[in-house]
Amino acid sequence: MRGSHGDMGPHGTADPGRGPGLPGRPAAPGPRTDRGRLLLALLLAAAVTVFTATVPLLRGFFDLRVYYGAVHTWAHHGGRIYDYRVPGTSYGFTYPPFAAVAMLPLAPLGRTTAIVVSLLVNLAALAAILRILAGPDWRRHGWYRWALCLCVLALFEPLRDTVSFGQVNLVLLGLVLGDCLLLSIGRGRWAGAGIGLAAAVKLTPALFIGLLLLAGRRRAAGTATAVAAAATALAAWADPAASRFYWTEALWDTGRVGRLDYVSNQSLQGILARLGETGRPLWATAVLLTLCVWAWRGRRAVEAGDWMAAFALTGAAACLVSPITWVHHLVWLLPSFAALLRAGRLRTAAALYAVLCTSVVWLWVDDASGLDGFLGGNIYTWISLGLLLRLPTGQTRVARLPLARSARATAPAPSPESPATTAVPDQPESSSGAGAPAAATGAADASVREGGRSPSREPTGSTCPSAAKPQSSSARASSYTVNPPSA
Template identity: 35%
Template sequence: MPSSVSAGPRIRVGKKDGACFPMACGVLIALCGALTAFAFNAVYAKGWIDLEVYREGGAAVLRGTSVYDLVVGGRSLQFTYSPFAAMLFTPLALVEMETASGIWVLISILALEAVIWILVGLTTVKRRGRRAAHALLVVIAALPLYPVALTLWNGQIGIILLLVIVADLTHGKEKWRGIGTGIAAGIKLTPLIFIPYLLLTRRYRAALMACLGFLGTVILGFLLLPADSRDYWGGAFFDTHRVVAGQGVDFFNQSLRGVLALVPGSWPIMPVWLALCAVVGTGGLLVAARTWKKAGELAGITVTGIVGLLVSPVSWPHHWVWCIPLLVLWAQRAQRVNTPLEKLGVGFLWSIFLLPGYVALATLLVYPSHAGMWLMSLTGSYVLSGLSTLLALAVHFGRSERRRGKRASGDPFAVVPG
């Protein structure tokens, strides 16, 4: 009898929390985005260039023609993902481009809302009503961010992969944890960075599951698309010219290599880039492992995602959707610490992922003659933010270790936490 009495108020509190209204608003946002995408594509047939490539890749699979011989659109774009990804994109080829764009934007915004729902639940509130309200506010703040807006505009898959990785490594069952990340890497190779992260954090089973998930996508590709698989794994996956479509230096490549390519003069970029990748990749993964130990899984995988963006040969602005968990984590810390400097830092980071991309894009579209070297300060802002994050965490953990060391040396009976 007491249990039934206590259960009643809990149900009534859940209703008073008003969780349904924020969730309904989230669904409405997703539906409005999908309708806008459908209408704009039907009228102007512009945008969603990456989605068009996905769709043509799926159509090539259905036709039985080579996926990697495709040349799509006026910019001569090529299919750069794995044969397994091409197979996943086949449903897009069964509908018109207008319908495909609407469906894709709907799925992407729902994926964004699901990611933010997970992030808010892990970092701030647990009660369903408050969690839904906080998540809605974060969605509204995240939608105008340049990486998010460009992901939706281009029809990119980044937000969906972000959801798969975050859900897998934070909420996946222990027995299967890692397999979703491996499948994500089978679609787009950059999530492979999470395998050494799992090894460094001594989650050997999860690392094994990630490897098995990845290998499963490769084997499936060879079984169903053997010719395309030979082309892709025979060298097409390493051909960066397929990604940049022969454009060479591009102001919008937000990786270490992209920034180096903007430095004037004739000098060997490749050796310097490889050296930087070795330093940033190794050091960054060590920082990620330390972050996991001190701040939890979400912080660890966020740092790992940033490391992957920095060392990747090409990281377009829409690849930087990892700014979302970074901003949520910092906002949570600023709320906990409650200092003006921390709150100002969150606002500054949000503005970095909001303004520079739009300014650079507008400059290149409206005043292309003014797009000079000063754009480096804009387009390199993501790289600087990523490097600053790694450096700040390394310094923070280093200071913490020194303080514990001093306490331990001053008191022979002091207990130093691991």
């Protein structure tokens, strides 16, 4: 059967709050009437808005100010990309030259307009990400479930920081997950372009090319490499001096990005730096071991046809091995939570997600020494490491929504005429979708349908007074502070 009476409205139509689905699909939490659900969704949205505006750090679109100032100076005043500094700070453009080329549409805009564009682009990227993570049955979850999902996502610190900084992480994640979708639905011949573009904008996504090689997808890996090389060549043609400076000097100078031992750096390098271990051999050893674990687990996930888990593992590994992984970079963990939900690990997903909503690492912004600093000041890194080691792979189990009440359903016992069947993991070229529901989305029934397969025009910064923490309106430090406040 495709649905049950509990899924239908009084006239046999689908209940918009729950959507049609499998018998036994969990009921949506909260009120059962549309009016009550709308009221609850509005109240939750208001509470999240108040929380976001008052409790977390406000970043003042600092990174967007960097992007905007660099391309504005480059396009209109003949300045060099990597010479620009946000007024009153020592921070400038740190991405590969192609990123500046891709951001050239910001140049003719006023700063306020650029902020609006940044918000719209991030929202569009988030919508695409959720669509991919939810799988082919995303419409079945209904507006009410998606409203609850967005309220939960708004509390996620890496996502809050990405939007508040005006960062590009969501766009890059969307490009990479686009390739994940293509591989999942058996259209791998078109895969790789998204990864290549993302790697040309920022180096971290290049690890996904390694995943394609591990999976034996040489065509996709070649496409990704060719796209990244073409984009890099385009940037070199547009500004040869900037490209030469970046690849020979700026790339190797981590001091341009920020302090390695700053608490926002939630990578393996950040842990070692806070311990006073700044030698490259120890860090290189830790990176090599991490990559070995990633290669082993990622290959197993691909062999099971679980592309979403493979991409999730790669995102976690990239956060660990990158020299600097600011808190907002941890949006790369979102696919891991989708994989946990799909595998039915709801409590684990909820607990880890709750920690990543707390901003708890900032308690050790002034002093991360001692056992408490080692454990608490690096807790986001421990979460990334735990996901790399323990994330379920090759799962076909249908997961239920967090906060959802279980709906009663009785499955008929198997009979000789209709024996029970056993689901098998999807194959790389024949799975039916991205393979993982988004956080706070319900179970999809694709496995049954397919036989069990499952703010001014000048970058002067005059509207943001210069300070030791230019992107924060709080006394607490932020990701790019050179000298954290003393206790």
